[in-house]
Structure formats: structure tokens, C-alpha cells
Amino acid sequence: MAFAHNPRRILIALLVIAATAVLVYFGDGLNPVWPLMWIAPLPVLWFAARSSWGEAALAAFAGWLLGSLSMYGYFHRLGVPWFRIFAGVGLVVTLGVLLFRLMVRRRAAWNALVAFPAVWVSFEYVLDRSSSGGTAGSLAYTQLHFLPFLQLASITGPWGISFVMLLFPSAIAVWIHLRGSDPRPARRVLVFTGALIGAVLLFGTFRLGQPAPSEQERVGLIASDTSANDDVASAGADTARLLHAYAEVVQKLAADGAQIVVLPEKIAVAADPDTAPVDAFLQSLADKTGATIVVGLVHVVPPLKYNEARVYTPGAPPLSYDKEHMLPPFESNLKPGTALALLHKPSSTWGVAICKDMDFTQPSRRYGNDDAGLMLVPAWDFNMDRSWHGHIAVMRGVEDGFSIVRAAKNGYLTVSDDRGRIVAETRSDSAPFATLMATVPAVHDSTLYQKLGDWFAGVAVFLLAVSVLRALFSRPQVSGGA
Helix, strand or coil: CCHHHCHHHHHHHHHHHHHHHHHHHHHCCCCCCHHHHHCCCHHHHHHHHCCCHHHHHHHHHHHHHHHHHHHHHHHHHHCCCHHHHHHHHHHHHHHHHHHHHHHHHCCCHHHHHHHHHHHHHHHHHHHHHHCCCCCCCCHHHHHCCCHHHHCCHHHHCHHHHHHHHHHHHHHHHHHHHHCCCCHHHHHHHHHHHHHHHHHHHHHHHHHHCCCCCCCEEEEEEEECCCHHHCCCECCCHHHHHHHHHHHHHHHHHHHCCCCEEECCCCCEEEECCCCHHHHHHHHHHHHHHCCEEEEEEEEEECCEEEEEEEEECCCCCCEEEECCCCCCCCCCCCCCCCCCCEEECCCCEEEECCHHHHHCCCCHHHHHHCCEEEEEEEEECCCCCCCHHHHHHHHHHHHHCCEEEEEEECCEEEEECCCCCEEEEEECCCCCCEEEEEEEECCCCCCHHHHHCCHHHHHHHHHHHHHHHHHHHCCCCCCCCC
């Protein structure tokens, strides 16, 4: 009631909500400004430490919900329940803020430091394991352009990136609140966090400075967004027409030295029992050009349909990979695959995945464990998400030690290395048949994340459990606030 009759506190709350909303709106979303997410939670954490739980909850929920509207247009276009998603995220943030508030007001500085990051990363991990979106909602992807920090993914996966990033505003908020009443733990929290971030950036800088391996491959990518080619070509004459058009471009890239050519996802339909002409045509193209060709097709095996990448290697039978992770509701009628597709070459091993598979930590980690040095990825994006969704795959390369060749319709043709650097990129609508040529490392580089998996997500869950237990059973030592 005091809050409702205090204009100054109302104004402060509104400013906190507005600041949080602006920072989240521009720090997250389809085109994030990465430094903003390092401070986005700070206003609500600062406010929560000196406010009632109701005021803190309102500010956290409203600020994050409004900031999440940066994704409204995208979710609305896909027909997903945007408000339910934004409200759910806002609720998780609110729970994290309230746990932070409880810990910092009890002068439990170290529990307060990890409370908010632990809540959020535990949530991200549950989403990866249980939702159709995988890791796509992770705040780690806001940091793809911060390359020294991105290298942490090679140790912790995306979980460590989100955690350390959220540790920064938590440390500042703890220090601000406790510097008067408990200056020593407040200072230690700040120093520890600064030292940890410094160590992470030092590791990342060192890793980026390592020389690239000498074993590299010349790769070519093709995509066509013209109206005639912007849908899945139906089986028969339409498929034959489109494949012949792509074949002309494949031959040009191969003549320029491309050893691998990757085409987009689901460009055409190949239906049993009449797939022989498709295979014969593309196999002859591979034999003629000497290039390995990866083509995304809808393979119909009545009564089932598969989102398939078919791989044609000179002098070898075709290899196929069936997409594991489907995009509902657009691909609900397709049968998910379960098996990897590996091409073992004298100098390296290549793997194949399709579009949304790269939103998940698996199957990429399985490919890493099989020493894949190069991932070939047909894809299909939605134009407006070409940067956000198209670059999610970059994280998988850092985590599991491989370069990525990703050719997307309505997106980017992208080549990235195992450090997350974009080697080459162009828009798929830059020409009737957009092409890209690049030379990219193709040797696997073992990482701790590849070997240990989601160990850091387990650390986050453990820290959350410790904080919750302390909240339930420790004796309150209330510090400050209204």
C-alpha cells in the first residue's frame, strides 16, 4: 500500500521497468547488441534489493516481458503463442530476481551472486531437453560477435556463456547493496567475478590466436530464392527442372575448385519407387565434377516422408541423413531420423546435419565425438531471422570442434570455423542463384565440452538447489530495503 501512495517509488519502478525493457529489447532478439545483455538485468536486481517482493516481481516481470517484444513480429509470423512464451520467460526471470533478493537481503553474498544465473541457466537446460526449440532461447547467442568470450563454449557449452554473462550484473548489484553493511564479502564477490571474466577472456584470446590447421577444404554453396524456386519442387518434372538448374551452377563452382558443394534444405521431392533418376543424375554430376554434392530433399517412402540430405561422392554410392529435429507445425508430417551421416576422408571426417538440428546440442556433440572436422548443413530460414537463426549453428562449431558450411534458402550462405569466426557469407537473395566460395579448416579440434557434455548445466542446477535450500532453512539476517 505504501508503494501505491509514494509517487517517487512509482517513478523509480517505472524507470527500472523502462530501462530493463530497452536493454533487453536491443540486447536480445533477432539482431542483438551484445554488450547490452551484460547489464540488462542490473536495473531490476538493484531495484529488487531495496524493494518489497511484490514490487520486485512486478518490475522484473514487466521489464522483461516488454523487452521480449523484440521477437513479437517473428513469433507472430510463425503463428506461435508469443504471449505465452514471453510470459513464461518473464516468470523465470522474476523467480531468479526474487531468489537474488532473498539472498542479498539475508547478506548471503555468494548465494546472491549465483542465484539469478543459476535459475536462468537451469531453465535454458530444461528447454534444450524438453522443447521443440532446443537452445534457441539461450541468451548465449547474444554473444556470438564477442569472440574471446564465445570460446568459453568449448568448455561449458552455451550454459557457461549465459551464466558468466549474468554473473556480471549480479556481482554489481550485490556490491551496491552490501558495500555499506558488509563491505568485505561485497568486495570479494566483485573481485572474484572480475577475475573470472578476465580469465575467460584471456583463455578466449589465447584460443583465437592459435594457428589454423593446414588441412583445409575448398567449399561452394548455392541457394535460389526466386519465386520459381522458393518452395519445394514437386516430384517428377519440377524436381528435374530445378536440379538441372542447380547443376549448371555446381559445375561452375567445381570448375573454380570447389571440392564440396552444399545446396539448401528441401529444394525438391524424391518419391519412391522413382528416386533412381534423381540419384543417377546427381551421382553423375558428382562423378563428372569430382565434387561431393549435398542436396536437401523431401524423400517420400510411402506412407512416410523424411527431410533428407543426400550426399553424392565421386565414385561412391549415395549417402543419406534424415533430419532429427523438426520445426512444428511445418514439419509435423515428417519422420525424424536417428542416425548420423559421416564421410571419412584421408585428412578429415565430414558430418551432415539439417537446419534446426543445429539449434540443439545433439547431434552436434555426437559428431564431435566421432571427430568430425567439417559439418555440411542444408537449411531453410525465414528471411527476417537470417542473422539470428542462421548463426545459431556457429555455436555448435565452437562447442564441438568443427567448421560449418551452411547453405540456407531465405537466409545466408555461411562458412564458419571452429572458433566461431565467419570465414565467408552472402545473402541467398543476392542473385537468382546466389553462390559462395571459401576455403575452411576441416580438421577436428577436440574440446572439453565435446568430451564432458553438459557438465556446467549440472553445476548451475546444483547451485540453484543450494540457494533454494539456504532460502528455506537458513536464519534470516535482513539487510536494508523497504
